[in-house]
Amino acid sequence: MSASAQAHHDGPPADYLSESTVKSWLLTTDHKRVGILYLISVTIFFIAGGVLAGLMRLELMTPRGDVLGSPDTYNRMFTMHGVIMIFFFLVPAIPSVLGNFLLPLMIGARDLAFPKINLLSWYVYMVGGIMGVWILMHGGIDTGWTFYTPFSSMYSNSMVLTAAVAVFITGFSSILTGLNFIVTVHTMRAPGMTWFRMPLFVWSHYATALIMVLATPVLAISIVLVGLEKFFGVGVFDPRLGGDPVLFQHLFWFYSHPAVYIMVLPGFAVISEIIPCFARRPIFGYRFVAFASVAIAIFGFLVWGHHMFVSGQSMYAGAVFSILSFLVAIPSAIKVFNWTATLYKGSLSFDTPMLYALGFMGLFTIGGLTGLMLASLALDVHVHDTYFVVAHFHYIMVGGTVMAYLGGIHFWWPKISGRTYPEIWGKLSALLVFVGFNLTFFPQFLLGYLGMPRRYFEYRPEFQVLNVMSTAGATVLAVGMLMPMIYLGLSLRQPKNAGDNPWGATGLEWQIESPPTTHNFHEPVLVTCEPYLYSPEEAEREYAHAQHVHSA
């Protein structure tokens, strides 16, 4: 391949997985091993959050609250579902698993800039996560993941503060990861790896890291203020103490809106790698896609008020946040159009990662476009806090982030584990996830427009049909999501058979062994060309040749 990263084989090199003692894992500073630690942990949290989601959908099969029995149980469930999925799965999933594993490989570095801080970030994350699980075991919280005051600070009788501390701690893990990525991208690039020779994966993670470092502290500040109010009666948010409940929402969304981009920008990162590889051609409009990531990161800080159109903030503030929210849709549109154009004149093959990527494009397009309806002030008044919003953000965060995450895991699984997986099961899982997802969440758009509010334990009987459809879809979705855990897990039992570059991809990470050795590259890397040097005509010739050999 074009990049001059050659592996010298002086006897079989020890790969990063070969040392297997517990101590070697828990004290590792290898970015790849830290990535694996995260992979195991986020998978466990994903299962926990998914089980809660399943129980909720089961409850919502009937308009009466007759499955879980008490509204408090249900309220605690949707809160923990939100907290776990957002803070312990969606935010860390792609950056901490794939980002940690791939970022140094993609820029030709030996490791991240601060390997020990990288390990520390995992420990910090685990402390927060274990606190979260502990809360779940000891009654849980019922405030919703948004912790709106004064309910959370004055009225809720659940473990709000413990949960807030868990989120606070986890936030530091996010800040540390972001910091590490920024410094790594600035200082660790191999000679010749200029900014415009970086893979788009790196661009997206760079933009994500900027948001992590700049927005997460605001969440920490808000949580500290809630604690001060609850324990010392400092009047910040409760009007009875002279505070302002809307202030909390401003602070909260100043973190949590950019956080949506922390979740989905890494998804863009994955898709921008998969599509050129399986279309066998350079990405269309590389610079536009790169700058769109940065534009999304910047605009993402200016739109928090669109969560508050009916909160009692000024109408004029609403108008400003509305127009800014429309503008943030533009860089997302740029990406979708460029990915579509990348398919043109390509030599397309439809392996599992590509199916996930195409599914991502469909779901993200629907999720993004329905965002326009929510950015429209008058429409938002009607659909705000209904299932329309639930459907919209699940299309973005599950349809976008989770599809991209699964696509990425399949794409880099041969590199990470050195093993292949059964392609037929992979394709089936992509199909089931896509179909199950739409069956689950599309009816929720209708439910929302009909007026069913979110966070309802019981509901009006006229909403039942759509809820039953949604629950049925969730079953299909659950099967689709469980399958990769099984067949990828089973693939670990077979010998390392993947080969260094099973997809014929051009990134630096594919020029070394699978799985990589501990020190990644055997000799200094020199980058002399741009990324995505694929040729569709070349791919066709190879394909024809293979067919010919096969038939001969």
Place this chain on the structure above:
Amino acid sequence: MWDFPLLPDQASVNAPKLDALMLFELGVVVFFTLMIGLLVLAFCVRFRRGNPVDRSHPPTHSKAMEVVWIGVPLILSLIMFVWSTRLFFDLYEAPPDAAQIDVVGKQWMWYLQHPQGRSETNELHVPLGRPMKLNMTSQDVLHSFYIPAFRIKQDVLPGRYTSLWFEPTKVGVYNLFCAEYCGTNHSVMIGKVHVMEPADYEHWLTEKGSGPSQAEEGERLFVQNHCAGCHRGSQIVHAPRLEGVYGKPVPIQNGNNVEFATADYLYIRDSILDPKKQVVAGYEPIMPSFKDQISEPDLLKIIEYIKSISNANATPETAQ
């Protein structure tokens, strides 16, 4: 049980306007989704590996195309923005002749007061074809007043007054939901809105005999809580008279400066609960606080009374 509506009832002046905008945006969404979807499908079929087509010189970038697909969404976005923002501003600018209903949300019920005195819980009766303005506050946490058939929603906040208006256009019974998560029984904080023929509404108002109006009830509370002793021109205690004060600027002593505050709902409420916060210039800060002594619905009644004696600018809202 198994009926299957796809659109909610359209029962207010606002509803068809909003649905028209929704239809337009839905058109945009469907168009772009189909366009992306069909392009992706077409490319997937045509350029699948092994299909003999021309793949020479795949374009790597095109400024012109980028400009088009930045420009078109931008223009469509601006159209949506202007259209929806105009509707939004209409939604919060009540016509001057709107009748006012006071709303108090609390865990977990809606308390509604008609100006003529009748109050109700989780039921709201309104006349067909008359604009109604809601003046809302909460006794505890955040709630959100939501009537899907009218396409309106507004958060209800403790310590603040928010408002909303609507004009019903169809007789019937509609859902009233709490849309902001407010604790254990959030999902049963549900009410019914009854849109009635105006004559039926008038009859309903006096069904239980014509009791005291909001303002009359407020006057009773005004006396009962000993407000009258100071604020009704007694020479013994030095307190400002309240006639004509509603809606007017009031001079406030702030250090050595005098600032002006408008005597609106929030100002009067604050003056009752936290009287030392904004003391009227020329008066001693001697009024005691009535915090935790007067309920939110009673506060609203007292404010209605003070409003009713603002003879200079009797607003049509109370002149029902």
